[in-house]
Amino acid sequence: MARKKFSALEISLIVLFAFVSIVAVALIVVLATKGTAVKGKDTDPETQTVPSTPGKCPSDVNVNIDGRINCIPDQFATETLCTQRGCCWSPLNSTTHPWCIFGDNHGYKVDHQQASNAGIEVKLSRIPSPTLFGNDIDNVLLTTENQTSSRLRFKIIDPKNKRFEVPHQYIQKFTQPGALDTKYKIEVIQNPFGIKVIRKSNNRVLFDTTVGPLVYSDQYLQISTKLPSNYFYGIGEHIHKRFRHDTYWKNWPIFTRDELPGDNNHNLYGQHTFFTCIEDDTGLSFGVFLLNSNAMEIFIQPTPIITYRVTGGILDFYIFVGDNPEQVVQQYVELIGRPAMPSYWGLGFQLSRWNYLTLDEVKRVVQRNRAAGIPFDVQVTDIDYMEEKKDFTYDMDKFAGLPEFVKDLHDHGQKYIIILDPAISINKRLNGTPYETYDRGSAKDVWVKMADGKTPLIGEVWPGLTVYPDFTNPNCIDWWVEECQIFHNTVPYDGLWIDMNEVSSFVKGSKDGCSPNKLNYPPFTPDLINIFVFDKHACMSMKNLDQTHKFLLKAIEKVFPNKRGFVLSRSTFAGSGRHAGHWLGDNTALWEHMEWSITGLLEFSLFGIPYAGADICGFILDTTEELCTRWMQLGAFYPFSRNHNGETFKPQDPAVFGQDSILVKSSRHYLLIRYTLLPFLYTLFYKAHMYGDTVSRPFLHEFYTDQNSWIEDTQFLWGPSLLITPVLKQGADKVSAYIPDAIWYDYETGAKRPWRKQRVEMYLPIDKIGLHLRGGYIFPIQQPNVTTTASRQNPLGLIIALGDNNTAKGDFFWDDGESKDSIEKGNYIFYNFSVASVSIFLGDTLNAIFFFPLSIVLKIVNYLYVVTNHFVCLFSKVLHITGLKLSLGHSYRVKWTSTFPVKERFGCFPDVGETQEKCIARGCEWSPNTAGTSAPKCYYPKDDDPYVVTSVSYTPTGITADLKMNSRKARSLPYPNPISNLRLEVKYHKNEMLQFKIYDADKKRYEVPVPLNIPTSPTSTYEERLYDVEIKENPFGIQVRRRSTGVVIWDSQVPGFSFYDQFIQITTRLPSEFLYGFGEVEHTAFKRDLNWHTWGMFTRDQPPGYKLNSYGFQPYYMVMENEGNAHGVLLLNSNAMDVTFQPTPSLTYRTIGGILDFYMFLGPTPEGATKQYHEFIGRPVMPPYWALGFQLSRYGYRNTSEIVSLYEEMVNAKIPYDVQYTDIDYMERQLDFTLRDRFHDLPKFVERIHQDGMKYIIILDPAISGNETLPYPAFSRGVEKNVFVKWPNTDEICWAKVWPDLPNVTIDESLTEDEAVNASRAHVAFPDFFRPNTTDWWATEIDDYYNNVMKFDGLWIDMNEPSSFVNGTTSNVCRNDTLNYPPYFPDLTKRGEGLHFRTMCMETEQILSDGTSVLHYDVHNLYGWSQVKPTHDALQKTTGKRGIIISRSTYPTGGRWGGHWLGDNYANWDNLDKSIIGMMEFSLFGISYTGADICGFFNNSEYELCARWMQLGSFYPFSRNHNIAFTRRQDPCSWDEPFKNMSRHIINIRYNLLPHFYTIMHEIHANGGTVIRPLLHEFFDDQETWYIFKQFLWGSGFLVSPVMEPGSTEVNAYVPDARWFDYHTGRDIGIRKTYTKFDAPLHKINLHVRGGHILPCQEPAQNTFHSRKNVMKLIVAVDDNKMAQGSLFWDDGDSIDTYERGQYLSVQFKLNQTTLTSTVIHNGYSNPSELKLGYIKVWGKDKTLVSSVELTYDGLTENLPFTNDPSNGILDIDLSNKNVILEKNIEISWKP
Secondary structure (H helix, E strand, C coil), X not given: CCCCCCCHHXXXXXXXXXXXXXXXXXXXXXXXXXXXXXXXXXXXXXXXXXXXXXXXXXXXXXXXXXXXXXXXCXXXXXHHHHHHCXXXXXXXXXXXXXXXXXXXXXXXXXXXXXXXXXXXXXXXXXXXXXXXXXXXXXXXEEEEEECCCCEEEEEEECCCXXXXXXXXXCCCCCCCCCCCCCCEEEEEECCCCEEEEEEXXXXXXXXXXXXXXXXXXXXXXXXXXXXXXCCEEEEXXXXXXXXXXXXXXXXXXXXXXXXXXXXXXXXXXXXXXXXXXXXXXXXXXXXXXXXXXXXXXXXXXXXXXXXXXXXXXXXXXXXXXXXXXXXXXXXXXXXXXXXXXXXXXXXXXXXXXXXXXXXXXXXXXHHHHHHCCCCCCEEEECHHHCCCCCCCCCCCCCCCCHHHHHHHHHHCCCEEEEEECCCEECCCCCCCCCCHHHHHHHHCCCECECCCCCCECCEEECCXXXXXXXXXXXXXXXXXXXXXXXXXXXXXXXXXXXXCCCCECCCCECCCCCXXXXXXXXXXXXXXXXXXXXXXXXXXXXECCCCCHHHHHHHHHHHCCCECCCEEECCCECCHHHCCEEECCCCECCHHHHHHHHHHHHHHHHCCCCCEECEXXXXXXXXXXXXXXXXXXXXXXXXXXXXXXXXXXXXXXXXXXXXXXXXXXXXXXXXXXXXXXXXHHHHHHHHHHHHCCCCEECHHHHXXXXXXXXXXCCCEXXXXXXXXXXXXXXXXXXXXXXXXXXXXXXXXXXXXXCCCCEEEEEECCCCCCXXXXXXXXXXXXXXXXXXXXXXXXXXXXXXXXXXXXXXXXXXXXXXXXXXXXXXXXXXXEEEEEEEECCEEEEEEXXXXXXXXXXXXXXXXXXXXXXXXXXXXXXXXXXXXXXXXXXXXXXXXEEECCCCCCHHHCCECCCCCCCCHHHHHHCCCEECCCCCXXXXXXXXXXXXXXXXXXXXXXXXXXXXXXXXXXXCXXXXXXXXXXXXXXXXXXXXXXXXXXXXXXXXXXXXXXCCCCCCCCCCCCCCCCCCCCCEEEEEECCCCXXXXXXXXXXXXXXXXXXXXXXXXXXXXXXXXXXXXXXXXEEEEEECCCCECCCCCEEEEECCCCCCCCECCEEEEEEEEEEEECCCCCEEEEEECCCCCEEEEXXXXXXEEEEECCCCEEEEEECCCCHHHHHHHHHHHHCCCCCCCHHHHCCEECCCXXXXXXXXXXXXXXXXXXXXXXXXXXXXXXXXHHHCCCCCCHHHCXXXXXXXXXXXXXXXXXXXXXXXXXXXXXXXXXXXXXXXXXXXXXXXXCCCCECCECCCCECCXXXXXXXXXXXXXXXXXXXXXXXXXXXXXXXXXXXXXXXXXHHHHCCCCCEEEECCCXXXXXXXXXXXXXXXXXXXXXXXXXCCCCCHHHCCCCCCECCCCEEECCCCCEEEHHHHHHHHHHHHXXXXXXXXXXXXXXXXXXXXXXXXXXXXHCCEEECCCCECCCHHHHXXXXXXXXXXXXXXXXXXXXXXXXXXXXXXXXXXXXXXXXXXXXXXXXXXXXXXXXXXXXXXXXXXHHHHHHHHHHHHHCHXXXXXXXXXXXXXXXXXXXXXXXXXXXXXXXXXXXXXXXXXXXXXXXXXXXXXXXXXXXXXXXXXXXXXXXXXXXXXXXXXXXXXXXXXXXXXXXXXXXXXXEECCCCCHHHHCCCCEEEEEECCCCCEEEEEEEECCCCCCCCCCCCCCEEEEEEEECCEEEEEXXXXXXXXXXXCEEEEEEEECCCCCCCCEEEEXXXXXXXXXXXXXXXXXXXXXXXXXXXXXXXCCCEEEEEEC
């Protein structure tokens, strides 16, 4: 709690005092003269007992200047005063060293020495000399007691007069004979007297008082001792800043005082005279305790020497001789009283502040922290809860309802603690009634008295004028206990926090001042804050005030019978820990105060008060979010963990910073870790209580042989084994941390750290504190909850951190957590745990009197492998054992079997021809036993570590690291040119996106030249970032962790990382088995099968088939994490590659060139991750409206008449369709930009269908014939512009063969394609579309054909993998085997045939737009990508319209300019469902305009298959029926009438929904995401949806469930967890989150609309040109809350960039209960004839009858006709006779 506020006068006096002090320092040289600056008491002749003759003085002033003992410690030294005191005047150049020092004429000499029962007795007499402070005692007695073999007591007393001795509760009079076999011996020096305490084992002098004289007067005692080491710790309470004492002339006054801690030597709240000293690197240590409670100072100087200057009592020393520092502390607390055992709940987190102002504010704090999920057990209130700050009252106005609030806390398993100050107000209550607490105390005469022994001393504290209880008075104890009980009867608090008990007063001494006697004005005043000992204190002459702690326990025993309760005290003394804990006082919200708190924590561990902590986030001043975040992390590991601050300052409880703040997330995370570790912490407190162990432990107590540990005080341990490394500097995310000599594991990951006995730079971003577990120890844990009450109901567990020999030990104490004396009564369980090899022994030493089930979870870190169904093991060497239903109180042994699990094998022989001999030659391991799986027989050893991390640099925007090949550990792989030096770059581009890139540090390698939307500089902030990245070592790996869950989503720290010129391999573990993506290759489900499958990726003219690499190259995947989050990963690499999936789960990339350039997208939803990826690669193209119409094509149209006939049949059958295609048949000999004679009238037909609103698309292949005998401009202009791909460093075209035929050759159509290649195919050249001049040439050819031959509307580009019918070139022989037959050949189709199989030679040269030469080897997979944008741009430039491009070959970013069809599929049933997989995958890949050839391309389709495919294909974004020549027709009109009717019906449904579909296409174009949407993207909380691929969504609200099996008349479909309506009937199906069978006769596809969605529709017509003129409709599907919403995007359907130019209409629809609104959001397009609203269907309305429907439009309100089906909740509203246009706002409502 804060101080009383200073008045203006007080502030002025303080400033004046400071000014005087400065002047005094400046005049120090002047003062050091022969004149006396002050008439001191030492010059009083009454105290001058002998002539002032100095003793023997040093002859050389420079000898032992650091050993000088100051003779004038009380004022500035002068020669005159020095002479008066009989000391030696020896001025120096330094004012730090004393100038007046003792000679040998001061002190005592030994008169007689004799043995005693316990030690020796020595009579001492004073050596005649001038006095220092008067009333010297001439004869004193030294007695020693060899109390134990390691504890010595010696005291010096006045044998004639009884002097005050501390009446310590636990230090009893020693009556035993002295110990004989001691570790110490005593040497008494005769004249001058001195005593030496010597360690027997090495004769080291531990305590040597011969360095200065003994001074023993009535009110001044002085003794000095020299120590054997500069490394000593303790003495308090002060701010020492560093744990190890600074020996450079430091003075530390000790006198309990209400004082703010700061950067000074001020005496603070407690009095502790104990210190420890470590002697050498064997750990030998000793401690010294002066049992004296008078005001004193302890002066420390180099050599080192400690001088005690004490104002009364006796000199009563205890020396503890130990083998190590921890043992010394144990000996000390054995003497003064071992620490209390805290209540279990007292180890929970606590919230407090001074001046909540009202109880309502306290309630808000509690509620918001509960809502934030902050674990906390205790709410504390400061004095603001009291009425006028009077003890044992509460403010009936501001804190009305306090008892009920406390009950609410108790109901939530929480506790309530109140503050009490010792001072009692003498004033009446606020309402004028007596203050009964004061009156009852007065009646019992319990107050401290003035010097007269009768008058109560009146001071002033918070309530005003006060009296002070005299706790030495037995009546006072009774009174205090009674008051505690009375108040508890009203407010049922759970513990007491005692403040202001130094004892503090706001006036000096008392309201009447203090008597002018020697107690209040002693001859010597220590270096206190003020010159008066009674400043901010009661008078020193008062009668009598003792410690309150033991009397508080009486109150605890009365109020909480048989419970431990809770006592927290500000003022402490040796032994206070036996009763109470301590907080470090009124600190300040400054970074240095947080740092200094660690020293305070460690010092109170020495003092025997382990239950200690600082005010988290600071008490004084406004904290900052960064400081408070870091302090909450540190404070989570204070034994006493409380967030508390002062009045007038901003609230700083965690939740006040916002539920989504880094502070809240970090605080919750680390408090949950604290609660997880509470069984461990509680066990440490048990050991402190029983044995005196420290809880918060300095490094040196464990690692005393390492001198580096002797000075560490910015880190600390819990017990022996939990290492805590906080961040203590503003803006820092790296800590220079010392890692002691042990094995250490990262607590949060289980990863074994490579550090040992070294200083490391630990990366700790804003939400992290360093936590490491020491190997060789076992940690009891418990599943956490938000209170200890709830936590204690959860399963217990163990974390076992194996040590060097795979062993570990630990223990566990458990009782009911609050009963008093449970240990003494044996009501507890104590387990010893030990691990050896493959078993753990859990042995209890005491049976409990209670039992309950215990679900133990064992987590063993650094464990290697296990095979059993009960264990889960990762290569991170963490073993989890769960499901152990054990009961406490019995002994157990758990054993496990160890082996190398098959799923942990990472293949070392991905090539063909795996043998044991070849495997061993690679340095890999071989095992033919694959447990019946396809696991590799040859695999990397677990210690594979081919690259060493030589440097790592963390910055706010990323990480860079250098890697060097470790030839000693690298495998002997058969690939040439390993890359020795690698560079890793990690960039935090966005909060949800990062990049990590590994490349050759010495030489530029090929990188993919595609445009990406990357910020020019990272825009992420640490606070908002969704991920953390860590570079792992031994072996090297990258680890990416999702912050919100802690799940590692990328972990490449596994064997096998390789980087050769033509073989690059990296493996990552996956967070789950739910992986989607990678293409283009056919597989059997949307979710990839991770059961040992390898998939090649290399663009090839390959019809879809299982595991056959096909047209596109899409190295992107998405993973659903088990927690329901999703992330995506792109490897930006265009070289041939394969990926291996294995059930670890993990995946391995192998690519044969380029670099590793990964991008991750953190979502966290699957749709969110997809949108982030699309933003990065470029969002999908916006197709024209007509492109959503149905389309017809086939390869094999014989002439124009055949197409005309088809067109007329479709029109006559009234089957809607918008687009007609021709395949290469329309060309002359398959030459681009030509027209075959049979199709001479095709342009006229195109003109005809244009007039009817239809569109025409032609095909173009990239290959250009070079064998023409007549002019062929496409080739000749290409040669002229140098556009064709050539052999490297030549002007020679690399010729190939594709479709173009030779001129003047008769074509035999009966030949196979391969036969035709030799018989009739021409030589062709491939354009290099990377070249800018190629782009221009291509645009010219397209423009020329459009304007001079035929007005097409879109372009279909095929064969652009690029496909060739020969291998590489016409000779089938390429010129570079290394490139065409690389050292590692990925697992591709025709693996042994070379990369040039059916494509170009890999060594051919292509030229990038910047002039860079690249190999086709590197850019082969980009060929189709490089063609699509030039084609898109040329089409739009030529036609002036949006158009559409359909490309067969794809690469990431290609969806920005074109769509894709799924290639040359087969008319088979298994190709039907694979088309859904393909569409969903290409939705992920950013190519939303996708579809398969309806009814199949190859083979004759059959009736049922084609019918079902027409139904499914009607909901492809790209909906086209297409098949190959020489098979039967399969267009709708080629079948019977029922087929036509079915086709018409289903395509009409599509056209009806086109406004909705078009709107979705726009939303994806504008924002990214999926059009064909997997169910898991919407219902990711339902893991069943993660498997589904035979159903899909259009957007978020339209579910398609097609029939996929022949002969089926029903479909077993999954209904996700939402309200769904049958599209065909409008009825609520009443089914959710289950599979159900829907009727599906041949003519029907099941379609459902999701509740909460509004779908804009339009009456269908023959094509979109006509349908766009029909009335609009709305389907309103109501959700459970009677709400729905939707939107409409509308433009002219064909213009370029209408959205980007604002030339569109955007309308938002909303239903709220019974009111439907249509609101114009953007009005940049107007065409009323297209936008008339005609009908509204409301589905899912409640079953009440509707009496009226009102329309409000254009300022008018009128009724509308409607029909109502209340039993089915359907309302149909008719607006067809109203001229309601969607360009204006509309409101429609209905009433019952």
